[in-house]
Every structure is written in structure tokens, then in C-alpha cells.
Amino acid sequence: MSWLVAAVDWQSRAVVGRHLRVYMRNWHTALLPPVLEPITMLLAFGVGLGGYVASLTWQGHPVAYMTYVAPGLLAYATFMTAIFQSLFGAFIRMRYQRTWEGQLTTQVELAHVIWGEVMWAGLLATMYVALVAAVLTSFHAAGLVTLRLMWLPALLPVSFVAACAFGALGLCFTALLPTIDHMNLPVFLLVLPMGLLSSTYFPLEHPVLVVINLANPLYHLAQAFRGLLIGGPAAAPLAGVALLSAIMLAVLVPLDLRLLRRRVLGE
Amino acid sequence: MSILLEARGLVKELGGRRVVDGVDLRCAAGQVVGLLGPNGAGKTTTLRMLYGFLRPDAGRIDVNGVELGRDLARAKRSIGVCTQDDTFDGDFTVEQNLTIAATYFRPRPEDLGRRVAELLDRFELAPHARQKPETLSGGYRRRLMIARALVHRPRLLFLDEPTTGLDPQARMGVWDLVDSLRTEGLGIVLTTHYMDEAERLSDSLTVLARGRVVAHGTAKVVLGDLVGEHVIVLDAAAAPGVAAWLRERGRGEPAGVLGAWHVPVSGEELADFARAFASLRYEVRVPTLDDLFLKLALEP
Numbered sequence: 001m002s003w004l005v006a007a008v009d010w011q012s013r014a015v016v017g018r019h020l021r022v023y024m025r026n027w028h029t030a031l032l033p034p035v036l037e038p039i040t041m042l043l044a045f046g047v048g049l050g051g052y053v054a055s056l057t058w059q060g061h062p063v064a065y066m067t068y069v070a071p072g073l074l075a076y077a078t079f080m081t082a083i084f085q086s087l088f089g090a091f092i093r094m095r096y097q098r099t100w101e102g103q104l105t106t107q108v109e110l111a112h113v114i115w116g117e118v119m120w121a122g123l124l125a126t127m128y129v130a131l132v133a134a135v136l137t138s139f140h141a142a143g144l145v146t147l148r149l150m151w152l153p154a155l156l157p158v159s160f161v162a163a164c165a166f167g168a169l170g171l172c173f174t175a176l177l178p179t180i181d182h183m184n185l186p187v188f189l190l191v192l193p194m195g196l197l198s199s200t201y202f203p204l205e206h207p208v209l210v211v212i213n214l215a216n217p218l219y220h221l222a223q224a225f226r227g228l229l230i231g232g233p234a235a236a237p238l239a240g241v242a243l244l245s246a247i248m249l250a251v252l253v254p255l256d257l258r259l260l261r262r263r264v265l266g267e
Numbered sequence: 268m269s270i271l272l273e274a275r276g277l278v279k280e281l282g283g284r285r286v287v288d289g290v291d292l293r294c295a296a297g298q299v300v301g302l303l304g305p306n307g308a309g310k311t312t313t314l315r316m317l318y319g320f321l322r323p324d325a326g327r328i329d330v331n332g333v334e335l336g337r338d339l340a341r342a343k344r345s346i347g348v349c350t351q352d353d354t355f356d357g358d359f360t361v362e363q364n365l366t367i368a369a370t371y372f373r374p375r376p377e378d379l380g381r382r383v384a385e386l387l388d389r390f391e392l393a394p395h396a397r398q399k400p401e402t403l404s405g406g407y408r409r410r411l412m413i414a415r416a417l418v419h420r421p422r423l424l425f426l427d428e429p430t431t432g433l434d435p436q437a438r439m440g441v442w443d444l445v446d447s448l449r450t451e452g453l454g455i456v457l458t459t460h461y462m463d464e465a466e467r468l469s470d471s472l473t474v475l476a477r478g479r480v481v482a483h484g485t486a487k488v489v490l491g492d493l494v495g496e497h498v499i500v501l502d503a504a505a506a507p508g509v510a511a512w513l514r515e516r517g518r519g520e521p522a523g524v525l526g527a528w529h530v531p532v533s534g535e536e537l538a539d540f541a542r543a544f545a546s547l548r549y550e551v552r553v554p555t556l557d558d559l560f561l562k563l564a565l566e567p
Contacts (some may be wrong), residue, residue, distance in 0.1 A: 011340075014370050022358045023369070104320055104353035105416070106371035109342045265321055266281055 003254050006111035007119070015108060015116025017122060018099075023124065034081075034131035038073050042139065045069050045201050047185065056203065059232040067145045070136050071225035072200035074155060077132045079198075079218045081125040082163035083191055086170025087183055090117045100264060114171065114256050118249075121167025122160045129159040137180060151228040158241060162221050165245035166253035175259035198222055217244040268295035270329075271423045271454035272317065273346070277326035279312050286312045288478040290326075294423065294454040299445065301469030302458045303556065305564045309478040310458045311351065311427060317456065318348045318425045324336065331422055344372060347416035351427040351458075353408050357398045361397040372419040379418075386414040386490065392446070403504050406437025413444060424448065426457040430464060442468060462556035472556075476563045494554040494562055495531035497534055499540060501549035503528045512543055522561035531558055 006012060023030055050065035058068055093099040100113050108116075133152045139145045173186040197204060198218040206211075213219035220240030227234030261267050272294040279287040287309040294300045304310050316319040317328060319339050328335040331345040355364050365383045369376050376382055384535070387393040390410040395403055400411055409429060416424060421435040426445070430438040438461075445468055449455055459465050465472060466486045474482040474489055501509065503526055510520060521530040531554055532540060 010373060011371065017370060018356075018367055097357050098352065098354045099356055099358075101350065101352075102356060102368075102415075103371060105318065105348035105350060106352070106368065106419075107340045107373065108371050109339065140369075267323065 003111050003257050006109070007115045008113055009115075009209070011108045011112035012115040012119060014111055015103065016120050018103075019116070019120040020123070029034060031131070034077065034128040035135055037077065038132045038135045041073055041201075042066060042069065042078075042144070046144070049202075050099040057205065058226065058230065061232070063230060064146065066139075067147065067230060068203075068226070069201055070139070070145045070147060071229045073136070073160070074129050074132055074224050074225050074229075075218060075222035076195055076200045077128050078125045078159045078163050078221060079166050079195055080191070082121040082166035084265055085121045085124050086117055086167040087173055087186065087191075088180070090171060091119075091174045091177070091180055091183070094260075094264065095180070104264070110261060111257055114253060114260060117171060118164050118167040118253065118256075121170065122164035125166070126156050126160045137205045141186050147229045148231060154228060157227055158221070158224060158238065160199030162217055162247045165217060165248035165252070168256060171256040172259065175256055175263050176179055194218055214240075215244070217241055217248065220244060268297060268438075269387050270295050272456065273329045274317060275327050277313060277316055277328070278324045279309075279316060279321060279502060280324055286427075286456055286478050287316070287323075290315070290473075290478070292456070292473055292480075294456050296422065296454050297449055298470045299449050299455040299457065299468050301465040301472045302456060302475065303465055303472055303559075304475035305560055307477075308475040308563070310475055313475065314425055314427055314456065314458055318346050319343050320348075326473055340373075344419070345422045347419070347421035347424045349409075349412045349416045349424070349426045349429055351431065353400070353412060354410070355411055355415060356403055359399075360397050361392055361400055361403070364400060364415055368415045369418045376419045381399065382420070386418060390414040394464060397503050404437070405433050406440060407436070409433060410444070413441070417448075421453075421471045423454045423456070426455060428460065430459070430461065432453075438464070459544055465556055472558065474563070475481070478519065480500065481563070482559075490554045490556065490559060494558045495536075496534050496554070497532050497551050498554045498558055499528075499530040499532060499537070499549050499551055501528055501530070501547065502526065504556060506547065509544065512540070520560070522564075529561065531562065 034228060046066035046069050053065040055062050055064050056068060057063070087092070098246070103113055104110065136145060136147060137149060138147060140147050170231065177183060177185070194216065195218070198213060198216055200222050220237040223237035224234050224241055226232060227237060270293060272292065274290065274292040277287050277290040278285065283554055290313050295493070300372065302310050302314065305525065318321045319335055319342065330342040333342040335342045356367055359367055362383060365386055367377065369379050385394050390413065392407065392410055392414060395407060397454060400408060403411065413426070413429065430441050433441065442464065457468065462564065471484060472486055472489050473480055474493065482493045506528060509528065513519070516536070521528045537551065
């Protein structure tokens with residue numbers, strides 16, 4: 001279980017600290033995606049598609065489409081930020097920048113590098129969610145969406161845990177794929193289908209998808225955020241997020257360690 | 268002199284092949300140990316085990332009195348590493364590279380600001396402090412790599428081919444730095460392909476071949492043990508009978524360099540050779556570590 005203990009070691013925090021420092025230096029460019037993406041998405045899906053849909057029924061209640069999409073955006077931001085950071089960001093640090101190799105010549109070990117990457121994916125996604133939430137608050141103030149704003153802070157720890165799990169998933173591909181061009185495989189075979197078929201932007205009630213989504217943490221995350229922000233059942237999807245995230249971390253982090261030990265250390 | 272590094276019986280298999288097979292190595296404070304061997308001899312794998320990057324399959328490593336396998340983090344606190352390839356952090360400037368490297372050590376280096384300034388001055392990096400490392404010349408990049416390896420004041424420094432790819436002036440600059448670090452009492456383990464570098468810098472050499480230590484000692488002892496006392500250099504085309512003379516002594520064909528044979532011999536063999544080939548024109552010189560590499564490379 002030493003891989004689990006490494007999560008709370010100071011070395012893992014030092015790795016996160018390094019990534020945070022790089023991010024904060026480029027905050028003005030790093031700030032754009034989380035601010036612009038929800039505005040673009042809300043305009044495209046909410047105003048554009050919403051013009052045709054107007055309102056839909058969720059949990060037996062009529063909900064304006066823009067209001068339905070808003071929590072989905074937060075779940076989508078959690079997933080996409082974490083998975084892209086652990087796919088592309090981690091791959092570049094491992095392969096091209098050789099940041100990991102430099103870290104491994106110090107008191108930092110591979111388990112710390114992995115936990116550092118996983119927790120950085122979690123932290124970055126949480127920061128993005130906070131920024132998207134700020135944008136949604138302004139939409140709420142403008143009367144474009146109707147949300148229970150008091151629940152917004154509660155999303156942050158949920159987002160962090162789920163994003164860590166997504167980060168651990170992304171690192172598996174980072175460990176396996178030979179070049180950055182091969183990233184198209186997980187992006188088009190897993191990330192985009194999962195991102196869109198999880199009731200993030202529109203409800204999906206096909207019986208096959210419903211069964212598949214029982215094991216899909218992003219689906220539970222979107223449902224939990226919706227329950228908290230629109231009003232509806234949130235306990236069950238929150239439990240789903242917690243359980244699936246715990247399973248993913250327990251399975252994927254040791255797997256990442258094994259795969260990356262072979263890839264990075266040659267063992 | 269206190270022993271900073273003691274490795275015994277190191278074994279490592281990679282990809283189903285035993286690349287390090289029972290290596291022993293010691294390094295004391297104020298000593299430079301050169302780790303030599305042809306490509307594939309197991310130098311880098313040995314070095315990576317010594318600084319805790321790889322775990323040995325068997326054997327024991329003690330660093331500054333701490334067993335590496337038992338308390339890796341504590342042992343690594345005493346170690347500084349300059350890898351063969353540049354692994355500085357390209358997201359940060361030269362100065363920030365030193366600062367960020369210090370965050371990977373506990374206890375944290377004392378008075379870090381002064382330490383960083385001191386290293387920038389000493390390694391002549393101060394004028395480049397705010398530049399990105401990739402804008403530096405090869406020699407200054409190496410300086411940054413060594414400075415970074417020293418930021419936490421280690422007692423033992425590992426240098427993996429520290430001057431590969433540098434021009435002669437930059438190489439000599441690195442030699443001066445290594446020499447001054449030795450004078451200050453650092454233990455240094457270095458690998459190199461440059462024979463002059465190994466001879467000039469190392470107090471003691473450990474020669475690896477096929478994962479095993481084949482010689483250990485000063486350059487003179489190592490050469491005497493493995494190569495011989497003299498090397499006869501003669502034109503291969505104009506040396507009929509020399510191959511047969513070598514075969515009679517159980518020797519294979521000698522190393523050939525640009526049409527010349529380089530035949531290592533003992534003093535007694537040199538006398539025999541002179542008698543057997545009295546009319547042959549040849550040159551006799553002292554052996555170098557290049558002869559050692561050629562010999563090791565030719566051995567099955």
C-alpha cells in the first residue's frame with residue numbers, strides 16, 4: 001500500500017506545487033479557456049439549440065434548457081480539464097520536457113510524480129469549475145439560467161475527487177501510447193463519446209445508455225451537479241461519484257505506477 | 268576519509284537480460300571515482316541504481332551511512348545527480364530552475380536565496396539568470412545541470428557523461444568545476460567515454476564489461492592489469508607472421524585502427540617480439556584507456 005501513502009507525502013505536494021507555479025505564471029492565458037468555454041457552450045447549446053428545445057422535463061419537473069445545460073457544463077469541465085491535463089500535459093512533461101526525469105533524481109519517487117499529476121489534474125479541474133461557476137453566477141444574475149447558487153461551493157470537493165479519478169484514467173493512456181499523435185485514439189474513442197453521452201448537454205434515456213451510464217462517473221457527476229443546482233435527487237449520484245472515483249483510483253493509480261515504471265524507468 | 272558510497276553485489280536485469288552482475292563500488296569524501304566501460308557495459312544502469320532511480324534486484328547500497336533500500340528519501344538527501352541528457356525544467360528560467368529543484372528536498376536547503384546566488388556566481392550563470400535554459404550554449408547548460416544537482420548541498424555527486432557534446436573549452440571548464448568540488452570534499456562518481464577526462468579527473472577507476480567489474484584501481488594499475496605494459500603499433504598490411512606469432516601466444520587478432528594494428532604486450536613479450544621481427548618497422552608506446560576500450564570491445 002506504499003503507493004497509497006505516497007498520496008499524502010510532501011513530495012507529491014511538491015510536484016503539485018511545481019505545476020501550480022507554472023500555471024500561475026501564465027494565469028492570463030490559462031484563464032481564458034474556463035471563462036470562454038462556458039460562454040461559448042451556453043451560447044451554442046443554450047441559446048442555439050435551446051431555441052428549438054425551449055424546455056424539457058427533468059426528474060418530473062419542467063426545466064429551461066439553458067438551466068439544464070449549466071450543471072452539465074460544470075461536470076463536462078471537470079472531466080475534460082482533468083483528462084486533457086493528464087493526457088497531453090503529463091505526456092509532454094514525461095516525453096518532451098523530461099520534467100519527470102529531473103524530479104526523479106531528487107527525493108521525489110515515481111509514485112509521487114504520479115500522485116502529483118493526478119492531484120494536479122484534480123486541482124486544475126476544480127479551479128476551472130470555480131471559474132465556470134463564476135460565469136454561471138453572472139448568467140444567473142442576468143436571468144438566463146436559474147440555479148441554486150448556495151450549492152456552488154459544495155461542487156468543488158466533488159469536482160476534485162472525480163477529476164483525480166479522471167486524471168488517473170488519462171495517465172494510463174499516457175503510459176501506454178508511444179507518441180503524442182496516438183492521443184487521437186483515447187480522445188475520439190473514449191473522451192468525446194464519454195463527454196457527450198453522459199447527459200451533460202442533453203438527456204439520454206436510451207435503455208442501453210442508461211445501463212452503460214451506471215458505470216460512468218461523468219454521468220453520475222452531471223446528475224449530482226444537476227440535483228444540487230436545479231433541485232432534485234443528489235445523494236444517489238453523489239454516492240455513485242464517490243464509489244466510482246474510489247474504485248478508479250484504487251485500480252488505476254497502481255496500474256499507472258506499474259505501466260510508468262516500465263516506461264519511465266525501463267523496469 | 269569517510270566513505271560516502273558503498274555498493275556491494277549489485278545485480279540488475281532489464282528486459283530479461285542481466286545488465287549488471289555483481290558490481291561493487293566505493294567512493295570516499297574528496298574522491299572522484301570514474302566508472303568506465305564500452306557501450307552496453309552497464310555503466311548507466313549501475314549509476315542509476317546508485318542514485319536511487321532504479322532498484323537493484325540484489326545487492327546493497329549505502330549512501331552516507333544510510334541504506335538506500337531502507338530509507339530512500341533520507342539517502343537521496345545526500346545525493347546530487349547530473350544526468351547525461353539535460354533534464355532541467357524548461358518552464359522556468361535558469362534561476363528558477365535552482366529554486367524549484369530545492370523544493371524537492373527536505374529538510375529544505377537553508378538560506379536558499381543566498382545559496383542560489385552563490386551557485387549562479389560560481390558557475391558563471393548570473394548573467395543568464397533570467398534566461399530560459401534552452402537559450403544557453405551546451406557548456407552553460409551543463410553548468411546549470413551541475414549547479415542544480417548541488418543546490419541542496421549534497422555530499423555525493425553523480426555525473427553521467429558530464430562533458431559529452433561539449434567543445435574543448437567548455438569541457439575544461441567542467442573539469443575545473445569537478446576538480447574544485449573534489450577539493451571541497453564532495454565524493455564524485457562519474458561516467459565518461461573520454462579517456463583523457465577519466466585519467467585526469469579520477470582518483471580511481473572501475474572498469475565494467477558485460478555488467479561486471481573487470482578492473483579497479485588507478486589508471487596505471489587498471490591499464491597494467493587489463494592491457495599490458497606496452498603497445499606495439501605496426502602497419503597491418505606489412506606485418507606477415509605477426510598474427511601467427513600472436514596465435515602461438517593464445518591471442519586473437521589485435522585491434523585495428525586505420526590500417527594499423529595496436530598490439531598490447533608485456534615487457535617480456537616486447538623483447539620476444541623484437542627478436543622475432545628484427546627487421547620490421549614499428550612503434551612502441553605506453554598504453555592508454557583507449558586501448559582498454561578496444562580490448563574490451565573485441566573480447567567475446
